[in-house]
Amino acid sequence: MLSRLTSGVTRAIEDAISETSALFFDPVVRLGVTGLSRAGKTVFITSLVANLLSRSRMPQLRAEAEGRIVAAYLQPQPDHSIARFAYEDHLAALMGPEPHWPESTRSISTLRLSLKVKPAGFLTGLTGTRTVHLDIVDYPGEWLLDLPLMEQDYASWSATALGIARRPGRAEHAGPWLALLDETDAAAPLDEIRARDLAARFTDYLAASRASGLSSVAPGRFLMPGDLEGSPALTFSPLPKPERARSGSLWRTFETRFEAYKRLVVGPFFRNHFAKLDRQIVLIDALGAIHDGPRALEDLRAAMAEILSCFRPGQSSWLAPLLGRRIDRILFAATKADYLHHDQHAALAAITEALVAEARSRARFRGAETGAMAIASVRATVEQMVSRDGREIGVVRGRRADTGAEAALFPGRLPAEPGALLAPARSGAETWLDAAYSVTRFAPPVLMLGPDGAPPHIRLDRAADFLIGDYLA
DSSP, rough: HHHHHHHHHHHHHHHHHHHHHHHHHHHHEEEEEOOTSOOOOOHHHHHHHHHSSGGGGGGHHHHHHHTTTEEEEEOOOOOOSSSSSOOHHHHHHSSSSOOOOOOOOOOOOOEEEEEEEEEOOOGGGTTEEEEEEEEEEEOOHHTTTTTTGGGOOHHHHHHHHHHTSSSSSHHHHHHHHHHHHOOOOTSSSHHHHHHHHHHHHHHHHHHHHHHHOOOOOOOOGTOGOOOOOTTTGGGGOOOOHHHOTTBHHHHHHHHHHHHIIIIIHHHEEEEEHHGSSEEEEEEOOOOHHHHHHHHHHHHHHHHHHHHHTTBBBBOOTTHHHHHHBBOOOOEEEEEOOGGGGGHHHHHHHHHHHTTTHHHHHHHHTTEEEEEEEEOEEEEEEEEEEEEETEEEEEEEEETTTTTTOOEEOOOOOOSSSTTTHHHHHTTOOOOSSSOOEEEBBBOOOOOOOOTTTTOOOBSHHHHHHHHHHHOOO
């Protein structure tokens, strides 16, 4: 304990020294890009960097509109212990002759983009340019789901996880694991074969839940174990609590492994990465959840509320490196806005705001500025109007990801009032009663751009201005 405390204090002092020195030279903004499966984190980062390097598509980034961004360039990796975000590979996937979506995030990575800017206002022309470093931190959304575990013990986590697994929409995925639990005595001495079987069936349940569109799939490392695969820290599952459990029992062993998971996986991630962020964008695949039905939408809402309770929002200041960093701006962005005609974007943004209303209220109370909007990191469709039953309907046209064929689609009309979706979702409805919503996955567009071109997008410039615009002033 003393060793860990000393190590933590030493790291804090080192961070404070390095970060405080940066206050008097070039500012560094640490932007966290988070979101659950299918939200499009990799595509967002790739398109954001490409469009900041070539800013012809960024008119609503105020510093660019005012002509104050002199240059933008990628820097060498600032942290030698973390993988570099494979920007060039991902951009080639999006903008090659046969474009395709890049691979999803599998581990943590970072990228530093530096912007040379002129000051705004009366200082323009009086002082020289300065450099703002943007450190983008990319990590799997499943890791985000682990943060609430820090506030739980094994007994409370087990009780909650078992309750969730028995809910409608989950029980069919959890059946084999729950059946094995019924045959297991948690107070019996540890049997490693039974322990591995329980962990394997629990992992299968989490994977099936995610594949069906559900969001709450913690612990996240069970689905992407990396070098921890097969280790005791990943060989446990929730158990019904026995009346009495001795040392060496299955319950006590799993309890110890749960604490090891928090210590070895969740704690370092929070301490070394998450707790150092200045700004946060939370990408949300609201359309995908709506397509999957009321249960998926409610699961997404509950997961976001739990995740965002771990944020430490609040107004940042020049003392932040000494007192502890605070996320002072959070943007909630519904992705894939290009799957809808623009006349439905406001409804999509309103649904997103309603999904994260609790978290936004908490963040504003603590002094953080929040925003919500509908975006498309890469615009994969074009809009057109078609006649149906004597009236004009706005549809989107693009290349289907499954066949590559061109298709014009109308996914359904979102309600103007978010409660029309959230109310039945929270009440446990199995299907949407009044309408059907479908989402067809589109492939990236075939682009004929020059070497300095960047992918088309929807509101990426507004998102960038919200997240870092004040640093460029």
